Every structure is written in structure tokens, then in C-alpha cells.
Amino acid sequence: MDSSESFERARADIEMLLAAFDTEIQMNDVELERLQFPFQVTFQFSPTVSCVLEWREGYPLTEPLHLAAFRASTSHDKVRLEAALTAFRQHAQECFELQMEAALTCCSAALQAWNEYIEDGNHITNNENPDDDEMRLSSNEAVTKTEYLMSPSYQWMTGEPLLDRKSTFQAHVCNIQSDADVQPALLQLLQSSTKLQRATHNMYAWRVCQDGVWKHDNDDDGEDAAGSRLAHLLSVRNENGVLVVVSRWFGGIHLGSKRFAHITNVARQILDDYKANHIAA
Incomplete structure (x- = not known):
């Protein structure tokens, strides 16, 4: 350089x-x-x-x-x-x-x-005394996270990173059996790496046929329309029981519409790799 x-x-x-x-x-x-x-x-x-x-x-x-x-x-x-x-x-x-x-x-x-920062082991942030509602909320969140951690382990596959003008795109995929698997699987993925936690966006989509009914959803995580593009990809490929995540680390240079091509391409590649791996197994 x-x-x-x-x-x-x-x-x-x-x-x-x-x-x-x-x-x-x-x-x-x-x-x-x-x-x-x-x-x-x-x-x-x-x-x-x-x-x-x-x-x-x-x-x-x-x-x-x-x-x-x-x-x-x-x-x-x-x-x-x-x-x-x-x-x-x-x-x-x-x-x-x-x-x-x-x-x-x-x-x-x-x-x-x-x-x-928590002082002297007291669970009070910024030296403020939370009211009862805030304490109940914290307790409920803790129970939810504990339940997620006790859930079965999800087998994530991560693809190769794609770099363009200092931005990095990387896709991840795992199998889900129902919509109830989505949030605990996402939590497991994000907790597995501080690098993923620091990504500018972690957009995702999922699709599963549950009791004869197709269920699906997506999230942009701040990258407008990215989640719906991932959802469209899953639909046209007729994917079932799949949760796909694309992480993006912004490099300081705006890529315009090219970013959507990268998001779709890394997602398509990880889905192909995931399917090939399972067929081989």
C-alpha cells in the first residue's frame, strides 16, 4: 500500500x-x-x-x-x-x-x-438504579437467552469472504426444522464470533415447510431490501428448512447496487456448497 x-x-x-x-x-x-x-x-x-x-x-x-x-x-x-x-x-x-x-x-x-461498566458486582449500569419494570425486563431477557443456549446445537457452514473496494461479504447457512429454530440459531452464530458481532450488517432470510404450511421471513439489519432479496433467492430455489445469513463489513466506499449482487452471490454459493455437502454425506 x-x-x-x-x-x-x-x-x-x-x-x-x-x-x-x-x-x-x-x-x-x-x-x-x-x-x-x-x-x-x-x-x-x-x-x-x-x-x-x-x-x-x-x-x-x-x-x-x-x-x-x-x-x-x-x-x-x-x-x-x-x-x-x-x-x-x-x-x-x-x-x-x-x-x-x-x-x-x-x-x-x-x-x-x-x-x-458494572461497579462492585452490582448489576447497575451507569450508576443508575433501574426501576422494577426494567429489572423484570432484564430477568425475562436472561431467561430467554438461557433457553436459547440450552437449545440443540445448530451446525453452521460459513463460506469464503468476498472483498470489493474494502467491503467484505460472507455468508452462513444452517438447517432449521421450524420457525422456532430461527432466533436460537442466530444467537448461536453471533455468539460464536466477535467479528460477526462487529459486522455492519447481518441480514438473513429463512424458509421452512412446517406441518404442510410454508413459513418464511427475513430481516435487512439496516441494509435496505437485502433481506427480501435473500428471501426471493430461497423462494426461487425452492429451499426448505434453511436459514441463510450474509454478513457485511463496510469498508468506507459505497458500492451502490453492486452490494446486492454480492449479497445474493455469496448466499447462492453457500447454499450450493451446503447442498453439495449434504448430498455427499
């Missing part, structure tokens, strides 16, 4: 970060125009807690996103900040291994860890 390409990818990374965290990061257009390696921005968790991000020449292929400095004023904030920075470092390393832009992913993970 030459210096100019590295610079453009780093600059696009910062632009996405500014769009997502306009209150946490302050940078005007003049500063953005004058950037040169190495350059830094400050991410504010609170008025007294912050960290400094640094981009170096070669990012993101030969240099990861760095933490150059951090600041916290109280001992409690220092512990809370360390939880956030641990999440940041973990995601920065994983993005580096994937040769992906990291700022948006790392800052999202760090901010989530900061907000979800």
Missing part, C-alpha cells in the same frame, strides 16, 4: 467516525484538510475522561489503529476507562488482522464497554 492510499483510507475512517460521534469528537473541516501522518483525534467519554487515537502511515494494512494517550481524573473513572480501552484494543487487533478500518468499530465497542 502506498502512502496516498493509506492516507485516504485513514481520512475516510475519520470522516465516518465524525459522522457517528459528532459530540464525542470535535474536528472542523480545516483540520481535516490539513491532516498528515501521524495524526491524532481525541475521543471524549465524559468531560474528564478521554483517549487519543493515532493513525500512522501504512494504516490499516501494516499499521493498526493506535491508542496514543488516555486521561481519567478519579480512580473509579480509571477502572471504568480501562474496561473501555480493553475493548478498544481487542477490536483494533482483530480489525488489523482483517486489514479493515477500525475507528468506528473500536470507538463503538469502547463506548459500549464504558456505558455498560
